Amino acid sequence: MNAEKGLLIVLSGPSGVGKGTVCAALRKLCPNLVYSVSATTRPPRPGEQEGVNYFFKTREEFERMIEQGELLEWAEYVGNYYGTPRRFVEEMLAQGKDVLLEIEVQGAMQVKRQFPDGVFIFLVPPSMEELRRRIHGRGTEGSGAITERLETARAELAMMAEYDYVVVNDSVEHACERIRAIVTAEHCRRDRLMPLYQKLLAEGN
Numbered sequence: 001m002n003a004e005k006g007l008l009i010v011l012s013g014p015s016g017v018g019k020g021t022v023c024a025a026l027r028k029l030c031p032n033l034v035y036s037v038s039a040t041t042r043p044p045r046p047g048e049q050e051g052v053n054y055f056f057k058t059r060e061e062f063e064r065m066i067e068q069g070e071l072l073e074w075a076e077y078v079g080n081y082y083g084t085p086r087r088f089v090e091e092m093l094a095q096g097k098d099v100l101l102e103i104e105v106q107g108a109m110q111v112k113r114q115f116p117d118g119v120f121i122f123l124v125p126p127s128m129e130e131l132r133r134r135i136h137g138r139g140t141e142g143s144g145a146i147t148e149r150l151e152t153a154r155a156e157l158a159m160m161a162e163y164d165y166v167v168v169n170d171s172v173e174h175a176c177e178r179i180r181a182i183v184t185a186e187h188c189r190r191d192r193l194m195p196l197y198q199k200l201l202a203e204g205n
């Protein structure tokens with residue numbers, strides 16, 4: 001473990017829990033956190049920009065990225081591919097920056113295998129009723145997609161056990177504060193700091 005490397009923070013949570021809103025608010029609260037922009041085959045929603053929200057790809061382009069090993073993880077989610085470009089994340093971590101991945105659970109489990117010292121945070125809704133309301137309220141998907149997203153959300157909630165931390169998204173502000181507190185605490189972990197102090201002690205001899 002290298003104490004000078006940044007933290008890899010993975011944020012997941014069921015569809016509709018408000019990950020996007022929380023991430024947008026976190027950007028303002030923690031300007032030093034670096035956000036990984038994913039690749040996807042999903043078409044852009046109104047207002048989404050290439051290279052800001054996602055890198056929008058065709059299925060062929062995405063499959064080529066998989067073949068070339070360009071993705072740190074990838075998954076198929078509600079009929080579309082989503083994946084994290086590897087190089088950006090590795091470069092940022094090597095520079096000592098904390099990197100945030102906002103990804104679904106299958107991808108998060110792939111990351112966990114490669115980065116066992118990553119910080120895995122699961123965002124949950126205050127209640128199932130609230131989750132249902134948020135999925136319906138989004139209104140960017142047809143009714144078929146809504147049903148599929150609700151079913152997926154239920155299966156995703158069951159994956160909570162695989163994460164280190166659970167954050168309730170009762171309000172965006174509170175959720176962000178908790179995530180910031182987790183990141184601060186993780187930086188203070190003895191196992192992360194030991195290598196740094198061992199070097200310091202060795203230098204004193």
Ligand code: 5GP
Nearest residue numbers: 038039074075077082083084102103104107
């Ligand atoms: P949306 O279509 O609502 O933007 O995203 C759908 C789901 O895909 C969300 O749960 C989001 O966290 C996830 N997602 C976004 N980017 C990635 C990625 O790079 N990899 C994986 N595995 N999931 C992603």
